[in-house]
Amino acid sequence: MWRCSSFLSSLVRPLNRRIHPQLAWNRFEFAQHFVTTEILSTANEGVFSKRTSPFIAFVLGGPGSGKGTQCMMIADAFKFTHLSAGDLLRKEMVSDGENGAMIRNSIKEGKIVPSEITIRLIQKAIESSENYKFLIDGFPRSDENRIAFERIVGVEPDLVLFFECPEEEMIKRVLSRNQGRIDDNIETVKKRLQVFHTLNLPVVNYYSRKGKVHKINAVGTLDEIFEKVRPLFAAFSKDGPRN
Ligand SMILES: Nc1ncnc2c1ncn2[C@@H]1O[C@H](COP(=O)(O)OP(=O)(O)OP(=O)(O)O)[C@@H](O)[C@H]1O
Ligand SMILES: O=c1ccn([C@@H]2O[C@H](COP(=O)(O)O)[C@@H](O)[C@H]2O)c(=O)[nH]1
């Protein structure tokens, strides 16, 4: 089973770490993890059984477009691991690490945290997961993010979801989210929207040109939106949704 093989491959990983003392995996190590896991796996995972790299879906959209909400529904229905880049950064921000203050300032200002930091957090989360299907929510935020991810991790997304939502609706949702986020205020939202247009959208355009983008109209009830998302993931899942 995957759990078992993942445990076995974890025995291999410390060796890699000794050879490469820097925490981040290089491309070879990353691929090797998934090759090892595949060889050891006896589970019949349908279209996934021949893969030697993780299945990655980037989930993009403006602030408040509903990425996190839909990711939770997809993860639950299709057994994906949901990695929100923003959540990983918020955790790092309060962890007393050396980058805490810089991350706090970037989030407060709606700015993009340096790629290496975000990618290290994403990579660590993938590495420590027993899963091989990941939703990466809110990343890449710029072409520079995207290029750095491809260079460091060495994999391309299998699909890209883009939640399209009118600006007034995004602003309304963010301002009524009420989760105590330091960026859920009108000043920061305006800055985030600007960053969305100038830096996030080029990433969507890049993957559109590669035929990887699935645009979803993000206006409607949660279930209405999920019904548009569901077929995209059902196509990749042997088991189909659990509900
Ligand atoms: N379809 C919807 N209709 C109305 N409200 C929604 C819908 N989807 C999500 N929301 C609400 O809008 C707010 C923002 O949603 P969510 O956190 O999922 O957005 P996001 O795209 O992850 O935003 P961010 O980029 O700021 O993290 C939340 O309070 C959520 O409950
Ligand atoms: O890849 C990323 C993702 C996020 N950030 C910073 O975090 C905030 C909030 O992100 P959400 O995805 O909306 O939770 C974002 O405005 C950026 O400041 C980042 O730098 N890089």
Ligand SMILES: [Mg+2]
């Ligand atoms: Mg979110």
